[in-house]
Amino acid sequence: MNFVWTSVMLVGMGLLLINNVEVTMDTLLAGGSKAISLCIKLWGIYTLWLGILKIVEHTGLDKKISKILRPIIKLLFGKVDEYTENQIAINITSNLFGMGNASTPSGINAIAGLDNKKSKYATSAMIMVIILNSTSMQLIPTTVIGLRVSAGSVSPSDIIIPTFLATVCSTVVGIILVKLFSKIFKDK
C-alpha cells in the first residue's frame, strides 16, 4: 500500500509539475473534499445499516444465519469465534443480496473480530474477508443499469447475466488464490 501510494503520488505530481503545475494544489485539495462528501453519504448509509444490523443481532437472527452458513464459513475462514462467525455470516448474506455499501459495517466488524489487537500483519482469514467483499456478488448491478438507461440503451438489463457470471468467476478465482497464497505464505 505504502509503495503504491507513494509511487502514484510522486510520479503523478512529477508529471503535473512538468505539464500542468497550476492545477496541482487544486487536485490535491479536491481529493480531500471528495472524501468528505463521500463520508457524509456513507455516514447516512452506515447509520441505517448498523441500526438494522443491531436489530438482527438482538433478535438472534444472526445466529440462525450463521448456523446455516457454518459449513461454508468453516471452509473459507477456518476456526473463528462466535461473534466473528455471526458477523461474517451477515456479511456474506448482504453481499449475496447485492447490498453493496450495506455489507461494509459487518465486514469491518468481522475483520475487527479476527484481529488479535497486537500483530500488524493481516491473517489469511482477514484477507479472505477483503477478497469476498471486493469481488462482491452483485446479483443486480443497479447503478450500471441506471447509467445505461440514461444513456439511451435499448436493452439496459442485457448486462445482468454476464455481470453475474463475471462476478462468480472473480469471486471463485479470489477464493482459490487466497487459499493458495495462504499455503505458500504462512500467517505470522
Next chain:
Amino acid sequence: MSKYLLPTLIILLLLYSLIKRNNTYNSFVIGAKSSFDLVLTSFPYIATIFIAVEIFNVSGLSYLFADFVAPFFENIGIPKELSQLVILKNFTGCGSLALLENIFQTYGPDSYLARAGCCIAGCSEAIFYVTAIYFSQTKVTKFRYAIIVGILANLAGSIVSCLICKII
C-alpha cells in the same frame, strides 16, 4: 423486481423483531450510535486514497499506465479501449463509472465495448479502497497478499466479462 427486495427484507425483519418481543427502537439506536466512530476512523483512509486517485487521474498517469499495459491486456482478450477502465476500477468505483459514461458516449450504450465495460465495472469493487476501509479499525499495516489477489481476481472477472459479452 429487485427494487422490492431490500424494502421487503427490512419489513420482514421489523415484523420478526416484533414477534420476538425485542425493543426494536432501542436496538436501532444502539446500532446507529456506532456509525459515528466508523465514519470518523475510516475518513483519513478514504481521504488518503482519494487524493492519490485524483493525482492519478488528473496528471494523466492513468492514461500512460493504461497505454503501457494495453498490449498485454489485448493478449488476454481485453480490448485496448477498456484497459483504462480495468486499471482505474482497482482504485475507485465512482471514477470507473465516470469512465463508463465516456465509453457510452463514444461507442453507444449497446456496443460490445460498452456492454463489456458495464460487466467490468459491475463485477467487483475497488480493492485499494476496500482494503483501506476494512483494516481501518485494526492495527494491521501489512496487508500481505490482499492487494495482489484482489487485482488478479478483478483481472479474471474482466477477462470473463469481455469473453461472455462477445458470445452473447
